[in-house]
Amino acid sequence: MADDERVGNTELFNARDFSWRLWPVLPLYPFGKRRTIRKEVIKDTIWTFDQLQGIFYVVVPIRMTVVKLDQGGLLVYAPVAPTTECIRLVNELVTEHGDVKYIILPTISGLEHKVFVGPFARCFPAAQVFVAPNQWSFPLNLPLSWLGLPAKRTQLLPEDSSKVPFADQFDYAMLGPINLGPGRFAEVAFFHKRSHTLLVTDSVVSIPENPPAIVQLDPYPLLFHAKDNASDIVADNQANRRKGWQRISLFALYFQPSALEIIDWGEVFRDAFKAPEHSKKAYFGLYPFKWQENWQRSFDALRGNGRLFVAPILQTLILNRAPSETLNWADKVASWDFQWIVPCHFDSPIKATAYQFRQAFSFLERQPVSGGGFFSSSSYPLPEEDFKILRKIDYGLNKYGIVPPAKEKT
Structure with missing residues (x-):
């Protein structure tokens, strides 16, 4: 290559x-x-x-x-x-x-x-x-x-x-x-x-462990998501870029994984006053996210040591x-x-x-075929708790007849 x-x-x-x-x-x-x-x-x-x-x-x-x-x-x-x-x-x-x-x-x-x-x-x-x-x-x-x-x-x-x-x-x-x-x-x-x-x-x-080259041309989004709270000042280094990228990956593929809490908006506005940056670029200091200490575990399960998989959004x-x-x-x-x-x-x-x-598509089978490679989906099961929001969206779409219901596995 x-x-x-x-x-x-x-x-x-x-x-x-x-x-x-x-x-x-x-x-x-x-x-x-x-x-x-x-x-x-x-x-x-x-x-x-x-x-x-x-x-x-x-x-x-x-x-x-x-x-x-x-x-x-x-x-x-x-x-x-x-x-x-x-x-x-x-x-x-x-x-x-x-x-x-x-x-x-x-x-x-x-x-x-x-x-x-x-x-x-x-x-x-x-x-x-x-x-x-x-x-x-x-x-x-x-x-x-x-x-x-x-x-x-x-x-x-x-x-x-x-x-x-x-x-x-x-x-x-x-x-x-x-x-x-x-x-x-x-x-x-x-x-x-x-x-x-x-x-x-x-x-x-x-999912790569480190942010791809195109994402690193402008590291601001990586550093934004590396924050733990609105008042954080995040240094531009490879560790923080990696941290931001891994959280971005969880956002992109789950919307809201189990390790992410959405803060009450009253608290969000109070915290915004403490933020070091209040520009439009920084969303005026608004940061409604709170990551639990175990968020890294969700990313590691998602990445599965670089295995091939179907995005949770497509699965659900x-x-x-x-x-x-x-x-x-x-x-x-x-x-x-x-x-x-x-x-x-x-x-x-x-x-x-x-x-x-x-x-990678064995999630659609009642009894997935076992054995075979290092990347077998059964080797790295995605945590069911991380699907909570996607299951909720799916339920709402079905309840109101917006999309057809899921079919039984084969």
Whole structure:
């Protein structure tokens, strides 16, 4: 695996290189300023482009993957914001390896992925755009061209993966659509045969112990979440950055793990007066969180020593609506001979086998298959107490008929 990284030099490029003017369409942090880090993960073959996104400083990587085609040219999986810096880094690959030929939108529900495809495609007017079928939008279901996708060169990925022009180099498998009441969930996993690499969007993740490089370009969110109370002054060091990252991971995947308490707002406002910083950036000193001393145990259980797993949100609110369909999809993906997995979030690349991928979905089975690898899901069970808020959300959605109920495990 190659490991060199390329990021725009702040001293050479000005703020316009990181500017993303369409941020009001999806107002996520860091809003109109998005940095990009390119990393070569398989030499002269696969590159990842990491950016950052989040809410209330709960920031995680969002990732685009670029693959070199055998006859020259590039395939782009899940585009990110096409800032000047990002496009410059892509064009460096274009100069060496050929034009962007194919752009893939592998999801139907992830607005954080969909919103970038049209603008990115306009930067590469010769590229064909392939999107997962059954796309939808809310509150109105609009045509693809109304969502910014170029009408004359956008087409749906066919169910038969042999019908696409890159079928000799990639296989793919579609999960869904899974009915979620007002919306749907689907994902298309891509398998690059020559490099034995699996590309996925949201289905599986792995959590690094330390914050990824893209998160460390601006450590403020890490230090914000490293605080134990509003009056803390947190030093910028690697230990505090790690502490903030691990708490951010718990926030992002559980919303509210068992080790986190939400403070009464009367106390929050009183504590805000004691805060050392009262700027808008610091939310005027408001810090409604209180972590119990055992929070690290929840993170260690979640990370599972770097194992591959399905995010608790997907386990509790989405994939349990279609356990049989999900397991059939996981079986098909696990039939491929991959050695590396590149998800769109958290850690990447992940060295993992097909067996380890399939084991990540054993939570959908009444009697999960035991044995096998170090990353077996049964080796690192997620604490049930950390699912409390997600179970409560699930109950409310079912009670009011907003989403269909979960189905029985297979």
